[in-house]
Amino acid sequence: MTRLRIHATTILCVRRDGKVAMGGDGQVTVGDTVMKAHANKVRTLASGKVVAGFAGAAADAFTLFEKFEEKMERFPGNLSRAAVELAKDWRSDRVLRRLEALLAVATVGHAYVLSGSGELIEPDDGILAVGSGGNYALAAARALLAHTDLSARDIVQKALDIAADICVFSNQNISIVELSN
Numbered sequence: 027m028t029r030l031r032i033h034a035t036t037i038l039c040v041r042r043d044g045k046v047a048m049g050g051d052g053q054v055t056v057g058d059t060v061m062k063a064h065a066n067k068v069r070t071l072a073s074g075k076v077v078a079g080f081a082g083a084a085a086d087a088f089t090l091f092e093k094f095e096e097k098m099e100r101f102p103g104n105l106s107r108a109a110v111e112l113a114k115d116w117r118s119d120r121v122l123r124r125l126e127a128l129l130a131v132a133t134v135g136h137a138y139v140l141s142g143s144g145e146l147i148e149p150d151d152g153i154l155a156v157g158s159g160g161n162y163a164l165a166a167a168r169a170l171l172a173h174t175d176l177s178a179r180d181i182v183q184k185a186l187d188i189a190a191d192i193c194v195f196s197n198q199n200i201s202i203v204e205l206s207n
Contacts, residue, residue, distance in 0.1 A: 035157030036189050036196040037067060037079035039132050040167055040178040042152065045206045046132045047178040048077045049186050051159065052199030054084060060197075068203050072098040075133060076105060077203045081157030082127030090116075090129045090140075105131065109138045109146055117144030128156040134207050159186075159193030179204050 035055075039048040050067035053060055068079040071091065076098060080087030093115065097108035109131060116125070129140045137154050139147045147154075153171065155164035166185035170176055176184070182202050190198040 035081045036155070036159030036163055036186065036193065037081050037128075037130050037157055038153075038155045038160070038163040038167055038182050038186055038189070039077070039079070039130055039137050040153050040171065040181045040185075041132065041134065041137060042171065042178040042181070044134060045178045045204055046077060046134050046137065047182045047202055047204040048079050048130065048132055049182040049200050049202035050079050050081075050157075051186055051190055051196040052201065053195060053197040055195055063197055064199050066201050068201055070203055070205070071095050071131075072102070075103070075205070076131055077133075077205055078129065078131045079156075080127050080129055081160065083125070084127075086125035087127040087129065089125060090127055094129060094131060094140075105133050105136050105138070109140060113140050113144050113146040116140065130154055130156055132205075134205055157196070159189035159196035162192045162196075163189035 037050045048068050052064045054062040054065045071078050094112050097112045101107040153167045163185045166188040167181050170181045186200045190196040
């Protein structure tokens with residue numbers, strides 16, 4: 027029997043002008059079948075001070091949200107430390123190590139991608155994207171950031187729309203969360 031995986035994709039985060047916006051499409055697939063079109067993959071954590079999103083196995087991502095929130099409670103106001111501690115746990119814990127998801131977390135000052143292999147990446151340009159449509163969204167966001175005066179939120183919306191036009195695992199049912207100073 028083939029093991030079917032429930033996957034959720036695409037997340038994009040843009041920081042600009044003292045604001046951070048993170049958005050995700052609404053599509054969840056099981057194998058090559060769309061099972062849900064209006065999923066919300068982005069939420070606030072740490073009493074609304076952090077925005078987080080996921081791509082990958084949906085159930086695994088919810089576990090990671092909980093673990094990351096625990097780290098934020100342990101290191102209040104310190105996104106960098108919480109991200110490092112989760113990455114260390116994720117890599118070394120036998121159960122966590124099997125989780126198949128990517129977690130994107132951001133504040134107005136920092137944004138990180140965390141993976142199960144222990145990777146913790148902060149992009150140079152304040153833009154990060156994960157998931158099947160992530161590279162399309164990333165390319166569109168970089169062009170929009172460099173060549174327009176659009177807000178972070180508008181860049182996320184337009185870039186995710188572009189990704190959804192290209193990637194069959196993404197759709198245009200986009201939800202966006204924005205934080206500001």
